Amino acid sequence: MVRQGSDTPLAIAIDVDGGSDSSRGTELQEFNALSKAAGHGTKDGLSIDVPDKQLNRQQTSGLFNANSSVGLQICFQGLNYHVPSNQNKKERISLLKGLNGFINPNELTALMGPSGSGKTTLLDVLAGRKNAGILEGTVLFGSQKPSMAFLRRFTGYVEQFDTLIGILTVKEMLLYTAEMKRPVSEPYASKAAAVDDVLDKLALDSCKDTLIGNAMVKGISGGQAKRTNIGIALVTNPRVLFLDEPTSGLDSYTSNEVMRNVRQLAVGGVTICATIHSPTAYCFSLFSRLMMLVKGRIVYFGPISGGLAFAQQACPNLKEMEAGYNDAEFLVDFVTDADRQGRGNVLADFYDTSALAKENDQHLEMLLSKTHMIPKELEDQLNVKSATATPWWWGLWTLMRYRTRKNYKNPNYMSPRVLDKVLLSLLIMTLYLLKGDDYKESNYTNIAAMLFMWVTLPAFGASAYIPSLVLERGLFIRERADGLYHVITYLLSKVIEEVFLAAIVSAVCAGFVFYGVQLQGAWVIFWLCYFLCLINGIVLAYFIAALSPTMDVANALLPLYAVTLLFFAGFLFRFDNIPPWWKWYSYLNFLRYAWSALMRN
Template identity: 30%
Template sequence: MDQEMADIETPTTNGSVPDILQKRNRSVTLKFEDVVYKIKTKRQGLSFSSKKVKEEEKIILKGVTGMIEPGEVLAMLGPSGSGKTTLLTALGGRLGGGKLQGTITYNGEKFSNSMKRNTGFVTQDDVLYPHLTVTETLVFTALLRLPNTFTKQDKILQAESVITQLGLTSCKDSIIGDTLLRGVSGGERKRVSIGQEMLVNPSLLFLDEPTSGLDSTKAQRIVSCLWELANKGKTVVMTIHQPSSRLYYMFHKVVLLSEGSSVYFGKGSEAMKYFSSIGFSPAVAMNPADFLLDLANGVYSDESTEDHALVKYKLKSEYTNNIEPQLKAVLHETGGFDRSQQDREFGRWPTSWCQQFCVLLRRGVKERRHQSFSGLRISQILMVAIISGLLWYKSDVSHLQDQVGLLFFVVGFWGFVPMFHAIFTFPQERMMLQKERSSGTYRLSSYFMSRMVGDLPMELVLPTIFLIITYLMAGLKRKLLSFLYTLLSLLFTVLVAQGLGLALGAFLMDQKTATTLGSVMMLSFMLAGGFYVQNVPKFIAWIKYVSISYYTFKLFVGSQYGNRDTYPCSEGHCLVKEFPSIKQMGVGLKGQIVAALALGIMLVGYRLLAYFALMRIGVTKKLG
């Protein structure tokens, strides 16, 4: 990766878009007719005594129709809750969880793999890795999303070209940052998000509120960039809440939504003329966007007695009579393209599994090393290790109960720490996974394996350091094989506990709920682990057979004591294997093998559960 970053600093060309990217680009005409979207909602009964939940159907979009051609910018206007984002998501092929009706075509065809790869989608929230620089963010995206018809150098040059095109050169070596980490500005972060989609030179670009949270100057720059893209033959569709008049007149077409229905579709410059023709003219000169939003809310005059519902009804009626018939006549004109040829050209994935794995591995390590080796986490581990070493300082076999207590403490500590750390993994990355999987960037399996492999060195270094400190300070067996056996057992349980955390986080996708459930499970495992309670009632004894703590404790005991080891007792010297806390665990080889096999099954099983749970998210709409 460092070499890739160095290559960017010394490009071998002038940074123009590679010719191959221009050749594969196709213009797209987007048509949508009578688009209806319904969702089912649950509502509690009105009676306090009734617990019956009623299921209702809510209509979000009510027969929206329109068309956008190459070289045009379509702006979707409307008040909050009017259905702008829902319509944009439906047109972008990413809408799921409800019933979508109507016809949406791209050059006369339905959404396909080729169209998915030829489409860019910029969400309202900038989903970016905070510790990566602008250059690293775009280079990694280029390596993943650009096909193998590009060389690695071509992909890097394309990232450099986008950086120059979006005016990000001055901040290309700055980290992205987030609310807790100072990085680039909001406008620069938004341009990075747009740049990620521009890397593939999409023919069709969707943007959800691209100017949200930006001042007028930064918003002007964003929209100007999008206007220039459209001027090069792209098709640009965006939602925007309250644009300034300068921005409004840059839109070629405007669709105005009110409560899920269209009340205007046409050229932005002709909207005021149309509304004047049906009896709605502003009393004073004002921003057309503000006037349109007032109308969509049913507000026409400043009179408090105005019937807002009547205004909306008249607007919808006039649209149905004056605009919709002509619009549908235009939609039914011919136009299409050879979809099968495009599908063969694009294929299912832009890069191979191995390429995806390697790029995701490098990106993941670069991003997560700051979190895994944070000063706070390192200090926590070192402090606990030193305190443990001091409390059990030189506690030899004559203090057998103390030694066994140390072993079980290590089991408990390294059951909780990796589990809690892993629980946050997938909930924190859910938005990123949805964004990149919806764009067809990589396979879920390559992402999952890169996470598992990338976490290995980062998750195993700290427990190794912990054990070295504690083992040397405490009076544990001073034999190399015993130490190595204990270390391997510890690393084994760390991976198993991490797998449990990954599974909980992936299934629940809620950090608070997953943490609570994980705490209950791990405490149950510890209580049944064989140290606190040695005579567990039969009706609940089954817990120990699924307990990570039980099997790890068994391995730890086997690493320190053998069948012939003794300890000082009232009778002189007694066998360690007869000690109450150890007798039920056993120190024989057979018990050790069973414990290792059980943990091995858990190691694989928990990760498989996490993988299958992740399959529920990512791609929100299956391709036809």
């Protein structure tokens, strides 16, 4: 239990967390002494300034019970991460340099440092989300090297920027994730109960039926969105939780509320590591251990209260704490100033040669040499092969139930897919009304032009489909990394979603034009040509959107390509007159075949 007024609050705080080794006592006494010597005291708040009833492990029931979410000891040794230089591809830039450390279960571990120090890079490396560079060193979860499938399925990662589905409510968002990441065999009632537990623990009950919203639709607040983002990482009982700047963009009250909830998760048994930039004094006090980085090197790794005293000992007289600072803010400013003055390596060298670093390395070696007894279920999870918890068909069905169904009810989604086609078909029908019965030679050109426009409109109207893919790119990357589905599952859902709607819309529009104009031939051929042109336009839009870095680039490329198709379709320029070196392009032009089929029909 927490004892107030003790001279060794750090030891008590770690004991509350349930994971301190007795050999760490020397370290704790040393840095409490350093803190006192620096004039900052031991800060009683660091014994976790949260009421006992909020942190009592016996009271964290349900989803966050220690029995239902067993944390893992994470160890990393000799960690280096290099990426090619932008100026010279043969040169490598080292973002992480020889990092050694460990993350204990039942604790909150903070990663701090100036911008560009490597905090997020380290978090991504531990979570298995860095694959563009060269990674060296050892990363172990519970004394075993985790599979990529394990990292996707059984760890949670909360990104700095919220990537949520704006057309879903908060509860639907969590249910959608639970359906994707919990076993198919688990009853729906059990999944719903887990979601209700998350809503309760993260104080989201009041907004559970509110749309998340987006840039065009007002939804939940920033704090609620951040907690929802944490909730989707928790709804499957992750063994490990990584958080990248969980308090960024939040006011102090909301920041404290979010981190208090995260602290409860740690007490419940989840292994948690978070990058944090400018925490409030209260948020800072909730952490148990701190790793401070500068330019990819460790400048401090130890109890949360010892960082400032340690840094001041490494660079005395660098900067004095002014009124209004809290320890966390001053520590970041102190290390940042040292880095800007070219003394970042001095801090890192001081740590490398310190007794604290030696003690940490000895403790790490002990952890690496120890054979951890872990449950058989957990061992199986560490060696799991499939990156998704559910089969592809279940993922497809879930995507259709939650996202396609909502899209079909969303005016912002339906309008560009339906309204323009209906209006243009009505325009063509009224413009060429009953002209199909006119067999005068002068009318042949009008009908040919009308048929040509009929097949070219889908190519130009395909721009309406670009936002669907570009705006969902961040969401797709996050959900793919979280192991919600395979790429083919997502692709199939988008194809079915678009093709089903296109079939209905094209049939209605083809009926308006074919019977209104009284064209000759078969309606089914007329409809099929339009439908296939529409599908080609959708595929073209998706292809260009996937290759384009931004929506502006995609919207510029698609019309440009569509215009080139017009010249080689056979109407503006006869196929027989096309130069030989350009005829290959005409053979690849779907408009040529569609217009030719309509003319023959």
